[in-house]
Amino acid sequence: MAISRQDVLHVSRLARLELSEAEVEKFTAQLGGILDYISKLNELDTRDVPPTSHALEITNVFRKDEVTDSPIGNMEGMAPSFFKGHFRVPKVIE
Amino acid sequence: MNEIVSLTLHELGQRLRARELSAEEAARAYLARIAETEGKVHAYLSVLEKEALEAARAADRRLKAGENGSPLLGVPVAVKDLLCMEGTRTTCGSRILGGFTAPYDATAVALLKKAGAVILGKLNMDEFAMGSSTERSAFGPTRNPWNLEATPGGSSGGSAAAVAARSAAATLGSDTGGSIRQPAACCGVVGMKPTYGRVSRYGLIAFASSLDQIGPFARTVRDCAIVLAAVSGHDPRDSTSADEPVPGYAEDLDAGVKGMRIGIPREYFVEGTDPEVEAAVRAAIRVMEGLGARAEEVSLPHTEYALPVYYILAPAEASSNLARYDGVRYGLREEGESEYGPLFGMYAASREAGFGEEVKRRIMLGTYALSSGYYDAYYTKAQRVRTLVSRDFQAAFRKADVILSATAPTAAFRLGERMADPLSMYLSDILTIPCNLAGLPGISVPCGLTSARLPIGLQIVGRPFGEREVLRAAAAFEGATAHHRALPPL
Numbered sequence: 001m002a003i004s005r006q007d008v009l010h011v012s013r014l015a016r017l018e019l020s021e022a023e024v025e026k027f028t029a030q031l032g033g034i035l036d037y038i039s040k041l042n043e044l045d046t047r048d049v050p051p052t053s054h055a056l057e058i059t060n061v062f063r064k065d066e067v068t069d070s071p072i073g074n075m076e077g078m079a080p081s082f083f084k085g086h087f088r089v090p091k092v093i094e
Numbered sequence: 095m096n097e098i099v100s101l102t103l104h105e106l107g108q109r110l111r112a113r114e115l116s117a118e119e120a121a122r123a124y125l126a127r128i129a130e131t132e133g134k135v136h137a138y139l140s141v142l143e144k145e146a147l148e149a150a151r152a153a154d155r156r157l158k159a160g161e162n163g164s165p166l167l168g169v170p171v172a173v174k175d176l177l178c179m180e181g182t183r184t185t186c187g188s189r190i191l192g193g194f195t196a197p198y199d200a201t202a203v204a205l206l207k208k209a210g211a212v213i214l215g216k217l218n219m220d221e222f223a224m225g226s227s228t229e230r231s232a233f234g235p236t237r238n239p240w241n242l243e244a245t246p247g248g249s250s251g252g253s254a255a256a257v258a259a260r261s262a263a264a265t266l267g268s269d270t271g272g273s274i275r276q277p278a279a280c281c282g283v284v285g286m287k288p289t290y291g292r293v294s295r296y297g298l299i300a301f302a303s304s305l306d307q308i309g310p311f312a313r314t315v316r317d318c319a320i321v322l323a324a325v326s327g328h329d330p331r332d333s334t335s336a337d338e339p340v341p342g343y344a345e346d347l348d349a350g351v352k353g354m355r356i357g358i359p360r361e362y363f364v365e366g367t368d369p370e371v372e373a374a375v376r377a378a379i380r381v382m383e384g385l386g387a388r389a390e391e392v393s394l395p396h397t398e399y400a401l402p403v404y405y406i407l408a409p410a411e412a413s414s415n416l417a418r419y420d421g422v423r424y425g426l427r428e429e430g431e432s433e434y435g436p437l438f439g440m441y442a443a444s445r446e447a448g449f450g451e452e453v454k455r456r457i458m459l460g461t462y463a464l465s466s467g468y469y470d471a472y473y474t475k476a477q478r479v480r481t482l483v484s485r486d487f488q489a490a491f492r493k494a495d496v497i498l499s500a501t502a503p504t505a506a507f508r509l510g511e512r513m514a515d516p517l518s519m520y521l522s523d524i525l526t527i528p529c530n531l532a533g534l535p536g537i538s539v540p541c542g543l544t545s546a547r548l549p550i551g552l553q554i555v556g557r558p559f560g561e562r563e564v565l566r567a568a569a570a571f572e573g574a575t576a577h578h579r580a581l582p583p584l
Contacts, residue, residue: 008458015413015461016420017454018430018442027458030516034459037517038402038472041479051477052484054304054334055290055533056558061333071198078197080427087422090429090436 003032095260098123103169103263103317110157110168117157117168121150121212124170128214128261131584136236137246137256139175140183141215146170149212156210165320165344167210172262174253175216176223177308178297179203186299187221187231187249190419190426190448200297201332202266202308202325209324214262217252221450222416223273223301225249226522229513230452237509238281239582240548244506247280247522249273250311254281257311258582264312264321268298270305271404272502272526275538278311279501279551282540282580284318284568285311289559290533291336293322294329302411303334305404305530314578315539315569319343322561338559346562347569352386354567357494361397362525367503374542374550375500378571382498385570392490392497396482400528403483405520406463406476407531413460416453419445455516484532491557496567499525501538501551525553535561539568540577549580 008028012019019027072078081088098120101109109115128141153168161167173179176186178196185191199207206213220230228236228251236251238244239258246255250267254277257265267274269287278285286309293308300306310321323343329335358379363372379389421427421444429436430443449457463472490497502522512519529536534555541552552571556564572578 003462007462011458011462011465014465015457016417016438016441016445017449017457018432018446019454020446023451023454027455030455031459031462033517034405035462038405040402041399041406041475044396044399044479044482046475046478046482049478049481051474052480052531053477055484055531056334056336058291058334058336063330074197075423078194078424080421080424089422090440092435092437 003028003035096123096126099127099260102314103312103320104165104314106263107165107167107169111162113157117150117153117212118147120168121146121170121214124214124261124263131259131261134237134242134584135239135255135259135261136234137217137252137259137261138172138215139185139218139233139252142182142213146212146214149207153210153212164209166206166324168212169263170212170214171206171264172214172217172256173203173266174219174250174268176219176268176299177203177266178299179213179216182216184216184299185233187219187233188448188450188453189232192232192426194425198297201294201329203297205325217256217265219252220249221453222299222412223249223268223270224412224452224456226272226276226519227507227512228252229509230450232450235509238506239584240282240506243508244548245280245509247277247506251277253311254278254283254285257281257283257313259584264310264317266308266325267311268306268308269530270302270408271530272523274309274311275501275526275536275551275553276522278538279549280506282549282582283311283313284315284537284539284578285309286318286322286537287529287535288322288326288561289336289535291334292535292559292561293325294332294335296329296331300415302408303415304411305408315565315572316344316347318537319347319565341562343561343565347566349566350385351382351567351570354387354496355494356382356387356389357392357490357497358389359394359397359490359497359499360391361394362499364503364524366521367500368505368544370544371500371504371550375552378541378552379498381571381574382567385574390493392494394486394490394528396479396486397528399479400483400531401520401524403476403479403531404527405459406472407480409456409460410463410473411460413457413464416457419448452516480531483528487532487534495563497555499553501525501553505544505546505548505550529555534558535564537564537568539572540580541575542577543580
């Protein structure tokens, strides 16, 4: 399946990746090749086969609605930029 | 090589409990071995000398007080650098986490500590566990102790190489599509991926959550069983963790395989299998038959579809899991400009600077497969075929108790050999991926050397939660052969 340069640019925006020009070119060719390989799945008729989303049949794992201690004591220490109990990001509104 | 590091984990534990040796002496012997081998192998991303010596002295106090219940008490081990360990740098092999210090212990790490194991350090890996050679680490490749020009396999290449180099008594890795078994095969050690849900994934940096599983590397099947028993069990902090009892994995290893039915999938002698690998596997089947097992051909007809299924599901799950690296709460932040404003610019610049090529390729692939208009054609389609792959195994396990094959179609490849072509790298995992899709336990044990003196791995796969049968079959094979005693020329 052919994948265009426009497809690659569109997907890179969705994924919040800022690709270099060299990467755009490389991925356009490589993703097309990988998608060709993957299209092998179309050989199979799967209309009556249910999808598997999980290897084990576990559903609805519940716990008591109780507050427990956060394992993360020092969020400020991990954050690139922290201000008075908040993560600071570049200004998004004027 | 000093005598202490040449002991198996089991032997070392016995000496420690008999107090013929202190945990501090054992830790110092391993730290010396690390200093001796790391310049060549580069299995470690960080060595925790101070923490290890403190933990060893604490283990000595427990041993001195007469404690002898834990087979890991005082034993030096190491863990793949995607397991959080409180207060230590945890990079996942990525620049984006290059400066990240884990704020808590992964459950598997906490269980090792509780058992008294001494954690020597954190091991190298392909970035975010995406790769089959450890060449995708942002911090330089690990080399195969058997041949320094060869890769150790991957993504848990550091975990496999450290065991082969005798720079840890055992290690933990993770396996999403073969990342424990394939490097174990490449480095001539034992490596096991347990049933999905057997070991808690809490504190494991996520790659593909429906496939990821933590497991041990060791020199012998017994050592592997000891470590697996220590880290297994239900964990309320991981909702996918299985609430199944943990049997004594090391207890009935010697029960033998008389009457065990061994399935040989006809589809697993794939095109491109090295004739030396095939010969070693055929010889292994004869060994098992000689021990009283009954070998029988089985069919896993959807084998050829497993790799394309994996290369939709794993990148799709990864693209979602890796969305958290946005430069806001932790990890690398870079400022950037964009037509969509400075916040978008910051996201994109941080991710561009922090992620390596293979990670970006998979995020792109996964985002494409999940994007509007393609979701059913790719993601749902792959989930449906995943069901067919699982059904193949269910049918095969009506005829067989375990399934035997090569772990990988070839022995370790040369550094650089598969870097230019992503598909050729992906094909390294063609025999290990089906087992992840079906959530099954699988082990790789050494079954010979090629004429170039590179190790070959034998894979044994069992039913869900059939770890005991898998370990018993592996122990029987190991007991009848000397392959696991071969040492790399390091």
